Amino acid sequence: xxxxxxxxxxxxxxxxxxxxxxxxxxxxxxxxxxxxxxxxxxxxxxxxxxxxxxxxxxxxxxxxxxxxxxxxxxxxxxxxxxxxxxxxxxxxxxxxxxxxxxxxxxxxxxxxxxxxxxxxxxxxxxxxxxxxxxxxxxxxxxxxxxxxxxxxxxxxxxxxxxxxxxxxxxxxxxxxxxxxxxxxxxxxxxxxxxxxxxxxxxxxxxxxxxxxxxxxxxxxxxxxxxxxxxxxxxxxxxxxxxxxxxxxxxxxxxxxxxxxxxxxxxxxxxxxxxxxxxxxxxxxxxxxxxxxxxxxxxxxxxxxxxxxxxxxxxxxxxxxxxxxxxxxxxxxxxxxxxxxxxxxxxxxxxxxxxxxxxxxxxxxxxxxxxxxxxxxxxxxxxxxxxxxxxxxxxxxxxxxxxxxxxxxxxxxxxxxxxxxxxxxxxxxxxxxxxxxxxxxxxxxxxxxxxxxxxxxxxxxxxxxxxxxxxxxxxxxxxxxxxxxxxxxxxxxxxxxxxxxxxxxxxxxxxxxxxxxxxxxxxxxxxxxxxxxxxxxxxxxxxxxxxxxxxxxxxxxxxxxxxxxxxxxxxxxxxxxxxxxxxxxxxxxxxxxxxxxxxxxxxxxxxxxxx
Numbered sequence: 001x002x003x004x005x006x007x008x009x010x011x012x013x014x015x016x017x018x019x020x021x022x023x024x025x026x027x028x029x030x031x032x033x034x035x036x037x038x039x040x041x042x043x044x045x046x047x048x049x050x051x052x053x054x055x056x057x058x059x060x061x062x063x064x065x066x067x068x069x070x071x072x073x074x075x076x077x078x079x080x081x082x083x084x085x086x087x088x089x090x091x092x093x094x095x096x097x098x099x100x101x102x103x104x105x106x107x108x109x110x111x112x113x114x115x116x117x118x119x120x121x122x123x124x125x126x127x128x129x130x131x132x133x134x135x136x137x138x139x140x141x142x143x144x145x146x147x148x149x150x151x152x153x154x155x156x157x158x159x160x161x162x163x164x165x166x167x168x169x170x171x172x173x174x175x176x177x178x179x180x181x182x183x184x185x186x187x188x189x190x191x192x193x194x195x196x197x198x199x200x201x202x203x204x205x206x207x208x209x210x211x212x213x214x215x216x217x218x219x220x221x222x223x224x225x226x227x228x229x230x231x232x233x234x235x236x237x238x239x240x241x242x243x244x245x246x247x248x249x250x251x252x253x254x255x256x257x258x259x260x261x262x263x264x265x266x267x268x269x270x271x272x273x274x275x276x277x278x279x280x281x282x283x284x285x286x287x288x289x290x291x292x293x294x295x296x297x298x299x300x301x302x303x304x305x306x307x308x309x310x311x312x313x314x315x316x317x318x319x320x321x322x323x324x325x326x327x328x329x330x331x332x333x334x335x336x337x338x339x340x341x342x343x344x345x346x347x348x349x350x351x352x353x354x355x356x357x358x359x360x361x362x363x364x365x366x367x368x369x370x371x372x373x374x375x376x377x378x379x380x381x382x383x384x385x386x387x388x389x390x391x392x393x394x395x396x397x398x399x400x401x402x403x404x405x406x407x408x409x410x411x412x413x414x415x416x417x418x419x420x421x422x423x424x425x426x427x428x429x430x431x432x433x434x435x436x437x438x439x440x441x442x443x444x445x446x447x448x449x450x451x452x453x454x455x456x457x458x459x460x461x462x463x464x465x466x467x468x469x470x471x472x473x474x475x476x477x478x479x480x481x482x483x484x485x486x487x488x489x490x491x492x493x494x495x496x497x498x499x500x501x502x503x504x505x506x507x508x509x510x511x512x513x514x515x516x517x518x519x520x521x522x523x524x525x526x527x528x529x530x531x532x533x534x535x536x537x538x539x540x541x542x543x544x545x546x547x548x549x550x551x552x553x554x555x556x557x558x559x560x561x562x563x564x565x566x567x568x569x570x571x572x573x574x575x576x577x578x579x580x581x582x583x584x585x586x587x588x589x590x591x592x593x594x595x596x597x598x599x600x601x602x603x604x605x606x607x608x609x610x
């Protein structure tokens with residue numbers, strides 16, 4: 001766990017300048033807009049409905065103002081004895097206004113429905129692209145990040161992006177349209193009152209710009225620390241048995257509280273700036289409202305404006321400040337969405353493995369001869385761990401790779417399957433460099449049985465068939481029999497249709513291992529890799545697994561990594577590694593006669609068991 005914790009950055013990291021924040025915000029939103037360009041037709045339709053609905057809503061107060069003026073003039077005429085109230089005309093005006101508001105509501109519903117579809121389709125497409133991306137990323141990407149950090153980008157960040165899109169885009173369109181439309185309507189009523197109302201505009205824009213520049217960094221930090229919290233929780237949960245065995249609960253809680261405090265601080269600051277926007281804008285809007293009210297009352301006294309126009313203008317001034325407040329609120333949601341999209345697109349833009357070779361060699365007809373020719377490799381080019389590795393393996397041979405921990409045994413397997421490429425030298429299969437194969441076709445030649453078994457929640461039949469999805473039930477059963485696991489399966493409730501739970505804890509470790517061997521037998525690959533396949537089982541189960549592996553390796557080129565040297569005595573060739581180099585090679589009898597490092601290693605195990 002300490003490895004992953006060491007990768008986390010604390011609050012002392014480099015701070016971003018306001019210009020950099022604005023650039024990141026614009027860049028993230030530009031990437032998102034380009035990604036959503038596939039929905040441009042729906043966007044146009046949604047845009048039209050949003051504007052139409054907003055325009056109908058804007059015209060409403062002007063119509064209601066006419067009804068107010070008609071009512072006022074009728075009352076004045078009635079009091080003066082010169083006429084009365086024309087209720088028919090007022091009713092017609094009110095019905096017309098009602099029709100406008102009904103149309104506005106219908107259009108708003110339609111544009112909301114369309115935008116919901118766009119946001120859901122966007123996030124669905126993003127998750128699909130992320131899922132595909134996961135399979136194209138090199139192994140080194142996953143080895144440098146926690147599982148929870150990666151999952152956070154798929155779940156939390158995409159959800160944040162969806163909520164931001166769903167709530168902010170239509171709100172932004174309607175707010176801007178309302179702002180422009182209301183301004184035009186206010187000008188049509190009275191220019192001087194409109195100019196008085198505009199005093200609040202530069203103040204509002206200044207506050208919005210200041211808060212945006214300050215809060216964007218906090219929104220970014222919130223998403224970052226949320227990913228770190230998820231990573232630590234996943235990490236600790238996966239190793240909770242180890243935590244309890246070593247009484248590290250207190251240390252784990254302290255580490256969690258440290259990261260959680262950073263999340264709390266960044267979330268608190270981002271939400272604080274988000275929360276203060278609305279009350280500040282309301283206060284400024286009320287000041288503008290008071291100024292307009294005083295000016296409007298003075299103009300009514302001077303008979304420079306109708307009473308209905310004053311009533312309409314008051315509604316418009318309220319509608320003028322409201323979209324400014326909404327735009328301020330939308331900017332906060334957009335900042336959160338931008339921070340999330342930045343992390344999502346950062347993941348989607350990670351360097352991928354080169355899946356295709358320029359002139360690919362076909363794997364058809366290859367037998368499985370393998371040659372390591374002066375291989376040199378280091379995960380960090382400055383720190384070489386395999387210096388000069390050379391070996392020749394013939395088709396059908398069983399090759400054992402032994403040596404102390406850290407000697408480079410598993411690294412050689414990763415190089416063979418091109419999880420990494422060698423720094424110098426080459427690895428050849430039937431005379432062809434592995435870099436000349438398409439990665440997918442190359443890996444189809446290999447079957448693997450690892451120490452850490454991987455089974456998924458599903459039936460036993462489905463888990464074995466994962467080795468070859470087009471296999472028939474009869475072929476699956478034949479593979480299970482070859483792996484000496486058929487009898488165990490038939491003793492289970494449901495037999496091959498027994499469902500393994502999510503943690504696959506309803507079968508033993510040895511049974512899991514046998515199922516993975518059955519899967520490898522079914523796959524029928526030319527080259528097999530067995531990495532410590534029996535290290536975590538008892539002696540009796542080990543004998544069963546060894547029989548299954550013997551059946552699996554028959555007629556195939558096999559690489560066996562083992563610490564229990566008694567299990568590889570019958571290997572055709574044993575490669576003894578130390579410090580990244582082959583220091584001895586030969587069969588068991590030859591190496592024992594030499595009395596070198598292998599003999600010392602074997603005898604030490606024999607003495608321990610004795």
